[in-house]
Amino acid sequence: MASTWTLSSPFLFCTSSIPRRNINFTYNKRLCSPRSKLADATTSMETSIRRSANYAPSLWSYDFVQSLSSNYTGEKCMTRSSTLKEVVRGMIRNEVGENPLALLNLVDDLQRLGLSYHFVDEISNVLEIIYINCYKSDKDWTKMDLNLKSLGFRLLRQHGYHIPQEIFKDVIDENGNVKEHFYEDVVGMLNLYEASYHSIEDESILDDARISTEKYLKEVTKNVTDETMLSLIRHALNFPLHWIPPRVETMLFLQMYERRSDMNPKVLELAKLDFNMVQVVHQEDLRYASSWWKETCWEKFCFGRDRIVENFMWSVAENYLPHFKGRRDLTKVNAMITTIDDVYDVYGTLQELEQFTDVMNSWDVNAVKQLPHYMQICFHAFYNTINEMSYNVLTKEGAFILPYFQKAWQDLSNSYIIEARWFDSGYTPTFDEFLNNAYMSIGIAPIIKHAYLLTLTNVSEYELNRIGIAENMIRNACLIVRLTNDMGTSSDELERGDVPKSIQCYMHETGASEVEARRYIKTLILDTWKKLNKERRAIVSEFSHEFLDCVVNLARMGHFMYTDGDKHGKPDMFKPYALSLFVNPIEGLP
Known part of the structure; x- marks a missing residue:
């Protein structure tokens, strides 16, 4: 497929030389349909050569997002959630000091099901006890069960404990392979594979463990008959647990946990209920983000990606917890980055981009007069949003953080213009x-x-x-x-x-x-x-x-x-x- 460029006039004030590429040109009289007032205001201006990424339109209309709702609200849900949480706390207390592996498996399930934020203190206490009893001294490492060793290593490292890689020294042979007698333990090999992704530089034992277990797991999928175990292995090979956003893992793991033979019905019920209750909060935040996005008028920039739902996903991935109040602002940040990236990467001419970068570096709203109309709209919306965030912190916290924000966005713009210059010169x-x-x-x-x-x-x-x-x-x-x-x-x-x-x-x-x-x-x-x-x-x-x-x-x-x-x-x-x-x-x- 050849590169697609668009010869059109909306939003344009400046021209630039054609970049040094082999280009197929297409003529497109209208970038937007239906035509917006924003486009009409700048139509009939000087024609210029523009790239078009031909991004697909958003699948999520404003009206659809605003219609999102759920039945999982109110006192009934809160009461049932509280009851189930007490049941799980009792399960944690009952396992302490009895069975370290069972306790670690419970902690792992709670984390993967998105429930661990309800039990922060309990999990912290559990891990401290297990660390002291099982991992602080190396005298029994060679006698430890592979599951206990691997799962404990992963969870403890995740929570900031320093567990040396030498805990697996007896697992790896002189050729760097996991010793064959461990091959009978499929779950242990899977846990060792997941643990290996918590390695740091120069940890050769963990490197050997990762390579060996990955090869083993790919091979063993041909023989595993348990569909739940097969799903867990394939999921791990596609997305190691350490590399997947927690909320996505919860969504996927819920389906696998429900089919497990050792599934706990109360834990499952709490996980489903909590997922739905947190989803309610996310829907509220998404409706807010959708309204803000519509008010910016950036959705009418037809050269760019209308991706408010996808940008909201980034903020959910950053922190999905219901009490986190920053998702709305972070969604704005994500959406602004996407649009400004498209200005630099797709639509703006080099001359315009140099001017836009100068305005970003000066942070002078009066300087926008030199910019084409679409950039004036873009900068004003961006400028107002960042200043509003800064104002909110100033009034609530008494701290003037605007220079902190300015530096972050100026660094981004200065990196964008370097790539724009590379592109323009063919470098x-x-x-x-x-x-x-x-x-x-x-x-x-x-x-x-x-x-x-x-x-x-x-x-x-x-x-x-x-x-x-x-x-x-x-x-x-x-x-x-x-x-x-x-x-x-x-x-x-x-x-x-x-x-x-x-x-x-x-x-x-x-x-x-x-x-x-x-x-x-x-x-x-x-x-x-x-x-x-x-x-x-x-x-x-x-x-x-x-x-x-x-x-x-x-x-x-x-x-x-x-x-x-x-x-x-x-x-x-x-x-x-x-x-x-x-x-x-x-x-x-x-």
Whole structure:
């Protein structure tokens, strides 16, 4: 498919030279249908050459989103939820000191079912007891059951405990393979596989464990007859638990847990009820986001992606908990990044983009007079939204955080303009040159900066500056999203004539084939996760778990949104997830 460009006039004031690409031009008299007043206001202006990504329209109309509702509200649901939570607390208390593996399995189920936020203190106490009794000393490691060893390792590392990789030293043979007598324990091998993704740099034992168990699990799927176990294995091979957003995992794991022979009916009922009750909160937040999006008029920018539901998914992935008040602001941030990205990446001429970047760097609303009309609308909506967020913090917290926001957005714009210049000149950057800019241009850093503010209990200049401690962790999370994005979207982006992405830069620099380049990028993603795990462990005491989880969850969203394609750009790919997460409650409750 050749690159598609559009020769049209809406929103245009400036022209630019045609980029140095082999282009197929198409003539399109109207970018929007029905025609908007915003387009009419600038029609008949100077004609210019524009790219068009031909993004599919949104599947979710304003009226549909506003109609979302649920029956899982009110006193009856709250009362039943409270009763079931007390039952689960009793289950936790009954297992303490009796059966560490059963207790760890219960904690794991509660986390995967999205219920652990109700039992934070209980889980913290349980893990501390198990750590002291089973893991603090290495004297019994060689005698530990593989399941206890693997599941405990994963859960304890996840919660900030330092468990050395040497706990698995007796599991791996001299050739780097899991010893054959463990092959009879399919569940143990699956747990070891999941544990291996919590490795950090230079942990060769865990690397060997991951490679060996992955090979084993792929082979064993040919012989496993238990459909539930088969589903768990295939799910793990497709999405290692450490790489999947929690809310998505809950949606998928609920179906598997319900079919398990050891399923607890009370836990299942609570999980279904809680999922539906949290969905109610998400529907409220999504209705708000949809109204804001409509008021911005950005939905009429027909060159861009109308993706308010998909952008809401990013904020849910960052923090799905019902008490989190930042989802609405984060959805605005996500949506603005998507639109501004399309201005730079698809529609704006280089001259316009240079001007827009100058205005972003000056933060001078009076300077918008030099911009074309569509950019004036874009900047005004953006400027007003960011200033309103800053004003709310100033009135509630007494902290002036506008410069903090400004810097985040200016860094993003400055990375965008670098790519625009590369595109205009036909320049292919080196692989390192691309990554040094692209970790910022993926747009995750501003989201994290806003999320950090929204998770602070005390907003002050001191606290705002402390985010620098997490710089390496943030960079690695951004890089993971960038690389997963490139793996899923680079083919489509090259078809429409975008600047080369990491895969193409690596191929150009090394002479590698696309298959070899993709294999290298997959390895780089894995290595970057190890760095992220290491950085999180190093700063776990410096920040709230809420903020650290947000950073990791954004990295996970890279895998979710871009594995096997572009769920953010292609609405049909995301539709079944949107229906399950935001529209349809889980059935089967009493």
